[in-house]
Amino acid sequence: MKGVAISFREVTKSFDQKIVLDRVSLEVSPGEVLVLLGRSGCGKTTLLRLVNRLVDADAGGVYVGGREVADWDPVELRRGIGYAIQGVGLLPNLSVGDNVSLVPRLLGWNAERRRERAAEMLRLVGLDPREHGGRRPDQLSGGQRQRVGVARALAADPQALLMDEPFGAVDPIGRRSLQEEFRSLSRELGKTVLFVTHDVSEAFRLADRIAVVADGGIRQVGTPGEIRDSPADALVRGLIEGAA
Amino acid sequence: MSFLEFLAGRWTEILGLTLEHVVLVVISTVAGVLIAVPLGLAITRIPALGRPVLGFAGVIQTVPSLALFGLLIPLPFIGGIGSRTAIIALVLYALLPILRNTVTGVRQVDPAILDAANGMGMTDWQRLTLVEVPLALPSIFSGIRIATVVGVGLVTIAAAVGAGGLGSLIFRGLAMLDSRLLFAGAIPSAILALLADAGLAMLEARLVASRGAPTP
Ligand SMILES: Nc1ncnc2c1ncn2[C@@H]1O[C@H](COP(=O)(O)OP(=O)(O)O)[C@@H](O)[C@H]1O
Ligand SMILES: [Mg+2]
Numbered sequence: 086m087k088g089v090a091i092s093f094r095e096v097t098k099s100f101d102q103k104i105v106l107d108r109v110s111l112e113v114s115p116g117e118v119l120v121l122l123g124r125s126g127c128g129k130t131t132l133l134r135l136v137n138r139l140v141d142a143d144a145g146g147v148y149v150g151g152r153e154v155a156d157w158d159p160v161e162l163r164r165g166i167g168y169a170i171q172g173v174g175l176l177p178n179l180s181v182g183d184n185v186s187l188v189p190r191l192l193g194w195n196a197e198r199r200r201e202r203a204a205e206m207l208r209l210v211g212l213d214p215r216e217h218g219g220r221r222p223d224q225l226s227g228g229q230r231q232r233v234g235v236a237r238a239l240a241a242d243p244q245a246l247l248m249d250e251p252f253g254a255v256d257p258i259g260r261r262s263l264q265e266e267f268r269s270l271s272r273e274l275g276k277t278v279l280f281v282t283h284d285v286s287e288a289f290r291l292a293d294r295i296a297v298v299a300d301g302g303i304r305q306v307g308t309p310g311e312i313r314d315s316p317a318d319a320l321v322r323g324l325i326e327g328a329a
Numbered sequence: 330m331s332f333l334e335f336l337a338g339r340w341t342e343i344l345g346l347t348l349e350h351v352v353l354v355v356i357s358t359v360a361g362v363l364i365a366v367p368l369g370l371a372i373t374r375i376p377a378l379g380r381p382v383l384g385f386a387g388v389i390q391t392v393p394s395l396a397l398f399g400l401l402i403p404l405p406f407i408g409g410i411g412s413r414t415a416i417i418a419l420v421l422y423a424l425l426p427i428l429r430n431t432v433t434g435v436r437q438v439d440p441a442i443l444d445a446a447n448g449m450g451m452t453d454w455q456r457l458t459l460v461e462v463p464l465a466l467p468s469i470f471s472g473i474r475i476a477t478v479v480g481v482g483l484v485t486i487a488a489a490v491g492a493g494g495l496g497s498l499i500f501r502g503l504a505m506l507d508s509r510l511l512f513a514g515a516i517p518s519a520i521l522a523l524l525a526d527a528g529l530a531m532l533e534a535r536l537v538a539s540r541g542a543p544t545p
Contacts, residue, residue, distance in 0.1 A: 175445070178464055
């Protein structure tokens with residue numbers, strides 16, 4: 086499925102009196118890969134979870150495909166959006182393959198089609214369906230589990246993807262190739278992707294545009310070239326120089 | 330006459346009472362599971378149920394078993410002398426461990442896994458059946474195990490209200506000051522408790538080992 090537009094309009098969110106997001110606005114175009122870059126705790130995960138309604142905004146609106154998420158049936162909304170959760174969250178009682186084909190199962194695909202899809206997705210993220218598909222999640226390494234998390238997010242061919250630091254536990258070499266793979270795949274399939282990372286070089290490698298998040302708001306949005314050549318302020322400059 | 334000769338002379342009676350004992354335990358534990366597991370799951374959905382239901386089951390637990398049997402006897406319909414009264418009391422006792430373990434088992438599921446389940450677009454029912462119950466199963470199972478083992482002991486006391494089982498030998502032994510009769514009831518009952526515990530532990534281990542096996 087082709088990507089949909091995602092937009093945040095004046096979104097405010099607090100947890101326990103503490104404002105995490107303060108009137109944030111952001112437009113993600115259909116088919117675009119937008120990377121949310123910022124230090125840990127700045128609200129990146131919260132931004133993602135507003136999109137699939139795991140978090141509800143206190144004020145302002147989040148729109149998916151032009152329709153406010155508050156007007157969607159949450160179940161329907163979530164099934165159309167792939168979500169690779171930070172910390173993976175694989176179901177320990179299911180095999181790797183069954184984890185991958187879980188959303189297709191919820192959507193009522195038959196067993197044959199699910200199995201094929203799971204195998205295809207596992208190969209895509211560099212795992213061997215025959216070797217890894219029947220294992221339990223706890224029989225995989227952290228990096229392998231993350232790959233499974235990504236495969237699971239992709240499995241039902243969603244129109245949008247929310248990726249929350251999906252490659253953080255993968256070893257550097259594997260991460261590099263997953264990034265390449267993910268970049269070409271998301272372009273080819275035309276998915277709308279919101280990708281969270283605190284890794285500056287990852288952001289530069291994957292993004293069509295980068296949104297730098299800090300202190301409850303978005304400091305700068307721009308292409309990697311724009312961010313590199315003309316950082317909006319000292320904070321953005323510090324962040325990207327720190328990594329260079 | 331030695332104890333063994335004593336046993337040999339009465340082995341059919343002992344066997345019959347053992348069987349009666351097992352049947353009482355099985356019926357009351359199964360009924361306890363059928364009531365307490367759904368009720369426990371309901372508590373995880375409707376937290377307001379938790380306090381009254383767990384409170385009631387907890388209070389029952391503090392009533393000495395002999396007193397509970399006695400209290401039930403005069404009640405119309407459910408009371409009276411016999412195994413029916415006993416079973417009702419036994420079910421009441423089985424509730425708390427199963428309820429409590431069902432609720433804690435579900436509440437202990439890793440929030441990240443629940444997030445993933447919600448994020449995938451599971452309905453509440455799907456999350457319950459595909460995620461929470463399977464992950465709570467070891468805890469639920471150990472609740473059932475506790476209820477069963479306690480049940481084996483309680484059934485001996487149920488003989489006081491005419492329920493039958495190995496307890497009737499014990500009570501007869503007490504009344505006749507015959508320690509052989511007493512042991513003929515107590516020893517098989519202790520063995521039953523151990524067997525039930527070991528058997529259920531084995532089943533539990535099987536259950537845990539089979540989790541994660543690919544579904545066909
Ligand atoms: N459910 C929650 N309850 C309370 N505080 C939360 C919750 N979720 C996030 N926070 C707080 O909001 C802030 C932003 O969190 P998060 O969006 O996870 O940041 P990031 O993903 O950028 O590391 C943090 O200070 C975090 O402690
Ligand atoms: Mg985060």
